[in-house]
Amino acid sequence: MMQASTQVSTDVKRVITKKPELLAPAGSLEKLKIAVHYGADAVFIGGRDFGLRSNADNFSSEEMAEGVQFAKKYGAHIYVTTNIFAHNENMDGLEEYLIDLERVGIHGIIVADPLIIETCKKVAPTLEVHLSTQQSLSNWQAVKFWKQEGLDRVVLAREVGLQEMLEMKKNVDIEIETFIHGAMCVSYSGRCVLSNHMTARDSNRGGCCQSCRWDYFLYAEKHDKGQEPLETKLFNEDDAPFAMSPKDLNLIEAIPKLVDAGINSLKIEGRMKSIHYVATVVSVYRKVIDAYCADPDHFVIDPEWIKELAKCANRPTAPAFFENTPGHVEQMFGNHSQKPNANFVGLVIDFDEDTSVVTLQQRNYFKQGDVIEFFGPEINNFTQKIDTIWDEKGNEIKVARHPLQIVKFKLDNKVYPQNMMRKEAYHE
């Protein structure tokens, strides 16, 4: 163009082309598909072995292959968590397992134990190797160490703040992944064996039973020579007991800073969470990242996004270590959880444009007259009151009460398969 250069510089709209990856949890094939469909650039899943969350739904080799095929259509990557600290007895079968991950087209693994790192480099060299947060990586010298060891990416300790991330980026040229949303350990990851002692379950091999979230009672114990120790209570009868439960992480407001810092991957926690949770959180962060990158200079947080996140939250949230060491307001004493203020009640299977009738799979109780809300990547959220409901055979029904039942009713707006329907939850 022939414009005078003096005019260009002030009018050009700044756009960020190098977006960070939005990385979502996927505890099952269904969740994987939802996460990718709702805008995740990558998902992390668990396999049969070598991962924490041994009780989360884990993927078989066939399911992984199907997941890979699905993700490919969207250009999304799949990472497999293999982040246990292995005991000798866990070493068998590791090579075959890693070779299989490579064969089915997994993009990378998330690892803590050097045994798995080096075995992977030897037997499955095309897999990317990402250092797990289980190593509690907290400084740039340690980041440099792992870079020299040939890792492709490091996931930081949850205790690392923005300033520290910037210094790491400045000092070491390696991909950095950090958590932006979800539940978190209150300890340095990998450095907690409360569950081993309290319940004989090995937290570093996936057995953690969240002992940190239980109630305890704080005492002082005085020792005088030659006498039995004397205990005094450090709480009154009506005080809340001692607890260590942290609020869940929520960095929605920090996304611009994370993008500017050049963080490569923004991770959402929660492989045990529902598809509704995954869909909601992923779609909100998708919108935030896209909106910021499209026009960073005029970006503002839309209050709707924050409201939207609250619809699937069952615990209060906070920004944890992002700016400061968290204080008491970032922890929970007394009551530990809240109910989300919306329930996921249906998943769209089909929409008939001629009749405006939606076909829906029931996921929770709803009935004629209910005010429901639809959301999904292709639409703007809208609410509407349900009129007549029909079952699969076309019989009119008042209530959709059977799980996974197929039902139909009329809508004012267009929806798409995989869109979700939620209903406000009423709590006494």
Place this chain on the structure above:
Amino acid sequence: MKKPELLVTPANVTEVEGLVDAGATAVMVGEEEYGIRLAGEFNRDDIENALKIAHQKGAKVYVAMNALFHNESLPKLPDYIQFLSKIGVDAIVFGDPAVLMSVREHAPELKLHWNTETTATNWYSANYWGRKGSTRAVLARELNMDSIVEIKEKAEVDIEVQVHGMSCMFQSKRLLLGNYMTFQGKDLQISGRGKNQNLILHDPERKAKYPIWEDKNGTHIMSPKDMCMIDELEELFEVGVDSFKIEGIQKDYSYMRQVTSLYREAIDLYFLHPDKYNGQKENLFTELKRIQPSNRVLDTGFFFKETVY
């Protein structure tokens, strides 16, 4: 076959001599700035003095730099490492790779012991950190006897195993005690461990009590029981574990002296003849129970316990 080292953690300089006299052949010391979960605070002068005393008596001195470091701590590492190298400490105990990087650069002759407390769980990792420069792996406390034996058999580095005392269950960077007090609206001095007062968490469900404290490195919670392996050392002797550690956190000096000399006796008896140890081990255990404080029950840690996951 050589005798295992008997490693103890004194609380101050004056304890060093007595503990070595009682039979310790190595001590681990350090300061909160670099080390975590120490029995006591040793500044640079203290370390130098401890070193003089220990070396005179033929015992080794290891210095704890086992904290998890954040960027802000990195600049002070080289100077401390150079100081430790200059005075001639026998090894640095580390968990964070930052220490390893700094030692490589500033004092490559210094020996390194790898100790992350909870993550040394297989022989491969022990050897991995060996290849990176450490000469010893301190095994996780959550391993059972079979795992320990197998690791020792396959290890290319020395293996240290804790045989006595409390172990760490938890470290958080958050100031969990301070936060609780603030939440309760109380202004209580909770930071340090007092000379004769400790804080404990009661867990009514499991009828257990866990020592807890807060310091520069965050909040630490310790095991409800003291492990005691004095009558179960055969397999560790047989496989040739290189170092037995007695943890001195929250233990008084006279207790530590007595425990050290009991383990000394156990080691010496075994190396006189395994039968002599076998004949005496019950008595040693009885003797130990006699001096054990009533609020700290003895058990065998995870040596004979299976964990599931």
